[in-house]
Amino acid sequence: MDYRTKEEQVADYLRERIISGVYPRGSRLKQAEIAEQLQLSITPVREALKLLEAEGYVEGGSYRGARVVPFDEAASNEILQLRLMLESQLVRSAIEKITTDDIDELRALAKEFEQAFASGDRATARGINYRFHRRLYDIAELPQTLHFVQILWARYPFDLINSAEGRGKDAVAEHDEILQAFAAGDAAAAMLAMRRHIESGWAVLRTVQKDGA
Structure with a gap:
Protein backbone atom coordinates (compact mmCIF):
# COMPACT_ATOMS: atom_id res chain seq x y z
CA MET A 1 0.00 0.00 0.00
CA ASP A 2 1.30 3.47 -0.93
CA TYR A 3 1.02 5.74 2.12
CA ARG A 4 2.37 8.81 0.33
CA THR A 5 0.12 11.81 -0.26
CA LYS A 6 -0.93 12.69 -3.80
CA GLU A 7 1.56 15.57 -3.74
CA GLU A 8 4.40 13.21 -2.78
CA GLN A 9 3.42 10.71 -5.47
CA VAL A 10 3.34 13.43 -8.13
CA ALA A 11 6.68 14.80 -6.92
CA ASP A 12 8.28 11.36 -7.19
CA TYR A 13 6.80 10.91 -10.68
CA LEU A 14 8.30 14.24 -11.76
CA ARG A 15 11.68 13.55 -10.11
CA GLU A 16 11.98 10.32 -12.04
CA ARG A 17 11.16 12.03 -15.34
CA ILE A 18 13.61 14.87 -14.68
CA ILE A 19 16.43 12.51 -13.71
CA SER A 20 15.70 10.23 -16.69
CA GLY A 21 15.81 13.18 -19.10
CA VAL A 22 12.18 12.88 -20.21
CA TYR A 23 11.93 16.46 -18.99
CA PRO A 24 15.27 17.92 -20.16
CA ARG A 25 17.26 20.50 -18.23
CA GLY A 26 15.85 23.95 -18.88
CA SER A 27 12.47 22.69 -20.12
CA ARG A 28 9.13 24.02 -18.88
CA LEU A 29 6.68 21.98 -16.82
CA LYS A 30 3.10 23.18 -17.10
CA GLN A 31 0.77 22.36 -14.24
CA ALA A 32 -2.32 21.90 -16.41
CA GLU A 33 -0.56 19.48 -18.77
CA ILE A 34 0.83 17.38 -15.92
CA ALA A 35 -2.54 17.31 -14.17
CA GLU A 36 -4.20 16.14 -17.40
CA GLN A 37 -1.57 13.41 -17.91
CA LEU A 38 -2.07 12.09 -14.37
CA GLN A 39 -5.83 12.71 -14.36
CA LEU A 40 -5.57 14.81 -11.22
CA SER A 41 -6.64 18.28 -10.19
CA ILE A 42 -4.20 21.15 -10.38
CA THR A 43 -3.76 21.31 -6.57
CA PRO A 44 -1.54 18.22 -5.97
CA VAL A 45 0.52 19.11 -9.04
CA ARG A 46 1.06 22.66 -7.80
CA GLU A 47 2.05 21.39 -4.35
CA ALA A 48 4.38 18.78 -5.88
CA LEU A 49 6.15 21.48 -7.89
CA LYS A 50 6.60 23.48 -4.68
CA LEU A 51 8.30 20.44 -3.11
CA LEU A 52 10.56 20.05 -6.14
CA GLU A 53 11.39 23.76 -6.12
CA ALA A 54 12.46 23.46 -2.47
CA GLU A 55 14.66 20.47 -3.38
CA GLY A 56 16.24 22.27 -6.34
CA TYR A 57 14.74 20.27 -9.22
CA VAL A 58 12.74 23.18 -10.65
CA GLU A 59 12.51 26.93 -10.33
CA GLY A 60 9.74 29.45 -10.80
CA GLY A 61 6.89 27.07 -9.99
CA SER A 62 4.15 29.54 -10.87
CA TYR A 63 0.95 29.10 -12.87
CA ARG A 64 2.97 29.80 -16.04
CA GLY A 65 4.97 26.65 -15.39
CA ALA A 66 8.13 25.63 -13.60
CA ARG A 67 11.49 25.29 -15.31
CA VAL A 68 13.78 22.29 -14.80
CA VAL A 69 16.98 23.61 -13.22
CA PRO A 70 20.09 23.32 -15.45
CA PHE A 71 22.99 21.13 -14.35
CA ASP A 72 25.54 23.06 -12.28
Missing part, protein backbone atom coordinates in the same frame (compact mmCIF):
# COMPACT_ATOMS: atom_id res chain seq x y z
CA GLU A 73 28.91 21.72 -13.43
CA ALA A 74 30.83 23.84 -10.90
CA ALA A 75 29.15 22.07 -7.97
CA SER A 76 29.42 18.51 -9.26
CA ASN A 77 32.61 17.48 -7.40
CA GLU A 78 31.23 18.61 -4.05
CA ILE A 79 27.95 16.82 -4.81
CA LEU A 80 29.88 13.63 -5.60
CA GLN A 81 31.56 13.67 -2.19
CA LEU A 82 28.27 14.29 -0.40
CA ARG A 83 26.58 11.49 -2.35
CA LEU A 84 29.33 9.05 -1.39
CA MET A 85 28.96 9.91 2.28
CA LEU A 86 25.16 9.92 2.54
CA GLU A 87 24.45 7.01 0.23
CA SER A 88 26.95 4.90 2.16
CA GLN A 89 24.91 5.58 5.28
CA LEU A 90 21.74 4.51 3.50
CA VAL A 91 23.37 1.28 2.29
CA ARG A 92 24.64 0.50 5.80
CA SER A 93 21.18 0.96 7.27
CA ALA A 94 19.38 -0.85 4.45
CA ILE A 95 21.46 -4.00 4.74
CA GLU A 96 20.29 -4.37 8.37
CA LYS A 97 16.61 -4.26 7.33
CA ILE A 98 16.42 -5.78 3.85
CA THR A 99 14.34 -8.92 3.33
CA THR A 100 14.40 -11.66 0.72
CA ASP A 101 11.29 -10.14 -0.86
CA ASP A 102 13.06 -6.75 -1.03
CA ILE A 103 16.03 -8.33 -2.82
CA ASP A 104 13.71 -10.09 -5.26
CA GLU A 105 11.98 -6.78 -6.01
CA LEU A 106 15.33 -5.05 -6.56
CA ARG A 107 16.53 -7.87 -8.82
CA ALA A 108 13.36 -7.48 -10.89
CA LEU A 109 14.05 -3.75 -11.26
CA ALA A 110 17.68 -4.45 -12.18
CA LYS A 111 16.47 -6.87 -14.86
CA GLU A 112 14.02 -4.30 -16.24
CA PHE A 113 16.89 -1.79 -16.36
CA GLU A 114 19.06 -4.25 -18.29
CA GLN A 115 16.28 -5.02 -20.78
CA ALA A 116 15.48 -1.34 -21.36
CA PHE A 117 19.11 -0.55 -22.13
CA ALA A 118 19.43 -3.59 -24.36
CA SER A 119 16.42 -2.42 -26.38
CA GLY A 120 17.94 1.06 -26.74
CA ASP A 121 15.27 2.77 -24.61
CA ARG A 122 17.61 4.86 -22.50
CA ALA A 123 14.99 7.22 -21.09
CA THR A 124 13.04 4.26 -19.70
CA ALA A 125 16.27 2.72 -18.39
CA ARG A 126 17.12 5.94 -16.55
CA GLY A 127 13.68 5.99 -14.99
CA ILE A 128 14.04 2.39 -13.82
CA ASN A 129 17.49 3.21 -12.44
CA TYR A 130 15.90 5.97 -10.35
CA ARG A 131 13.29 3.53 -9.01
CA PHE A 132 16.00 0.95 -8.24
CA HIS A 133 18.02 3.34 -6.09
CA ARG A 134 14.96 4.97 -4.52
CA ARG A 135 13.54 1.57 -3.54
CA LEU A 136 16.87 0.42 -2.12
CA TYR A 137 17.25 3.55 -0.02
CA ASP A 138 13.63 3.44 1.17
CA ILE A 139 14.52 0.19 2.91
CA ALA A 140 17.05 2.06 5.07
CA GLU A 141 14.21 3.89 6.86
CA LEU A 142 16.24 7.08 7.09
CA PRO A 143 13.82 9.59 5.53
CA GLN A 144 15.83 12.70 6.33
CA THR A 145 19.01 11.25 4.84
CA LEU A 146 17.08 10.16 1.74
CA HIS A 147 15.58 13.65 1.48
CA PHE A 148 19.05 15.20 1.37
CA VAL A 149 20.18 12.61 -1.18
CA GLN A 150 17.26 13.52 -3.43
CA ILE A 151 18.32 17.17 -3.21
CA LEU A 152 21.78 16.11 -4.39
CA TRP A 153 20.26 14.04 -7.21
CA ALA A 154 18.53 17.21 -8.44
CA ARG A 155 21.98 18.67 -9.14
CA TYR A 156 23.55 15.56 -10.66
CA PRO A 157 23.58 14.98 -14.46
CA PHE A 158 22.26 11.41 -14.61
CA ASP A 159 20.93 12.04 -18.10
CA LEU A 160 24.43 12.88 -19.39
CA ILE A 161 26.04 9.93 -17.59
CA ASN A 162 23.55 7.32 -18.71
CA SER A 163 23.55 8.53 -22.31
CA ALA A 164 27.26 7.67 -22.64
CA GLU A 165 28.17 4.67 -24.76
CA GLY A 166 28.78 1.55 -22.68
CA ARG A 167 27.42 3.03 -19.45
CA GLY A 168 24.37 0.76 -19.47
CA LYS A 169 26.43 -2.44 -19.61
CA ASP A 170 28.68 -1.22 -16.78
CA ALA A 171 25.71 -0.18 -14.64
CA VAL A 172 24.08 -3.60 -15.08
CA ALA A 173 27.22 -5.29 -13.72
CA GLU A 174 27.48 -2.76 -10.88
CA HIS A 175 23.85 -3.29 -9.85
CA ASP A 176 24.50 -7.04 -9.76
CA GLU A 177 27.55 -6.52 -7.55
CA ILE A 178 25.50 -4.40 -5.14
CA LEU A 179 22.72 -6.98 -4.95
CA GLN A 180 25.14 -9.86 -4.44
CA ALA A 181 26.59 -8.04 -1.43
CA PHE A 182 23.11 -7.42 -0.03
CA ALA A 183 22.13 -11.05 -0.53
CA ALA A 184 25.27 -12.09 1.36
CA GLY A 185 24.53 -9.62 4.17
CA ASP A 186 28.01 -8.10 3.70
CA ALA A 187 27.73 -4.43 4.66
CA ALA A 188 31.35 -3.56 3.80
CA ALA A 189 31.07 -5.14 0.36
CA ALA A 190 27.71 -3.46 -0.30
CA MET A 191 29.06 -0.03 0.65
CA LEU A 192 32.15 -0.55 -1.50
CA ALA A 193 30.04 -1.72 -4.44
CA MET A 194 27.80 1.35 -4.19
CA ARG A 195 30.84 3.62 -3.95
CA ARG A 196 32.29 2.04 -7.09
CA HIS A 197 28.95 2.46 -8.84
CA ILE A 198 28.76 6.18 -8.03
CA GLU A 199 32.42 6.80 -8.87
CA SER A 200 32.08 4.88 -12.13
CA GLY A 201 29.29 7.21 -13.20
CA TRP A 202 31.43 10.19 -12.18
CA ALA A 203 34.31 8.94 -14.35
CA VAL A 204 31.94 8.66 -17.31
CA LEU A 205 30.77 12.24 -16.72
CA ARG A 206 34.35 13.50 -16.72
CA THR A 207 34.97 11.74 -20.03
CA VAL A 208 31.78 13.11 -21.59
CA GLN A 209 32.66 16.65 -20.50
CA LYS A 210 36.24 16.33 -21.75
CA ASP A 211 35.11 15.03 -25.14
CA GLY A 212 32.60 17.84 -25.44
CA ALA A 213 35.09 20.55 -24.53
